[in-house]
Amino acid sequence: MLSTAIIVFREILEAALIVGVVLAASRGVPRRGAAVVAGMAGGLVGAVLVALFAGEIADALAGAGQEVFNAAVLLVAVAMLGWHNVWMKTHGREIARHMSAVGDAVRGGSQPVRALAVVVGAAILREGSETVLFLYGIAAGAGGSAWEMIAGGVLGIVGGVALGVALYRGLLRIPPRHLFAVTSALILLMAAGMASQAAAFLVAADLLPALVPQLWDSSALLDPGSLLGRTLHTLIGYDARPAGVQLVVFVATLAVIGVSMRAAGGRPARVQAAR
C-alpha cells in the first residue's frame, strides 16, 4: 500500500504544484474557479483516454509517439503560461487594485482564464495518465488487493494535493502588492523548465539534437528523485543531467516570455496617462 501511495504521490506532485502556482497567480481574476475546475475535469477525462490509448500513442510516429505527445502537451502549457504572464502584466495591476472588478475586466478576464484552464488540464493530463496506467496495472496484475490499491492511491493523491495546497497558501501570504511579481517570476521559470523538459522528450524521440549529451551531473548534490529535487524540477525546471539543447531552450523561453512581458508592461501606464 505504501509503495502505491509513494508512486501516486510522485506522479501527482507535479500537477498539484502547478495548480497551486496557477491558482495563486490568478488571484482576483474573475471566474477563475470555474475555469480551473473545468481544466481539472478536462485533464482527468483526457488522462483516462490517454491511458486507454497508451499503446496506440506509443506505437505512433515510429515508436516516438509517447515522447512527441508529452513534448506537445508541455509546449502547449508553456505557450499558455507565457500568454498568461503577458496578459497579467497589462491587467494585473488593475485587478490587484479592484479585486472585485466587473464589466471590462470580466470580459478581458475570460481569455487568460481559459489559458489557465488549459495549463491545469495539461498538467493533470500528463501526470494523471501515468497514475491511471499504474493503478490499472496493479488492479489487473495483483488481483485481490483492490482495497490496498485504493487506500494507497487515495493516500498518494491526498499527499500530493496537500503539498499543492501548502504552496498555494504560502504564496497567498505574500502581500497582494508583491504577489503578482512573485507568481509571474515563478510562472516564467516554470514555463522555461517545461520547455526544457519538452526538449528532453524531443531528444529522446531523436527529433532534436542533444548538442551536448550532458552538461553537468548534479545528482549527487541534489537527488532529482528526492522531494526537493522533484519540487524544484516542477517549479524552476531543475534537471540533474541536462542536455545542452535543454539549457538553450530554457534560456530562449525565459528571453521570449520576459521580453514580451516587458513590452506589455508599458501599456497600462500609457492608458492611465491618457485618462
Add this chain to the structure above:
Amino acid sequence: MRIISLAFAAILAVLAATPAQATDPSFTIIIRDHRFEPARIEVPAGQKLLLVVRNMDASSEEFESKDLKREKVIAGGKEATIIVGPLAAGTYRFVGEYHEDTAKGELVAK
C-alpha cells in the same frame, strides 16, 4: 500571442530530422514478473542504439533510467522502442519505476 507563436515556430524549425536508422543495432529486453531479462546487457559504445523493451506482464511499467535520461511507460503486454546513444563507454543503470525493488538492470557500453 504572436511572439509565442513565433517561439513555437522556432522550436518546430529546430526539429532537425535525424531519425533513427533501421540499421542501428537493436537490443531486446523483456519484462517478466517485474524483472528485466536480461538484467545486464552489453552494447557497443559510440553509436545510436534501439532498445526494444517488451512488457510480458499484465501490469504497465515505466522504464526509467536517470543515467540514460530516458523514461517511458510501457502498458501491459506491449513493447516500446527506446532510442539511446551514442553512449560513452560505461555502465548505465535502469529500473522499472513501478516495481523498483525487483525491476533493476544495467546497460554496459563497451
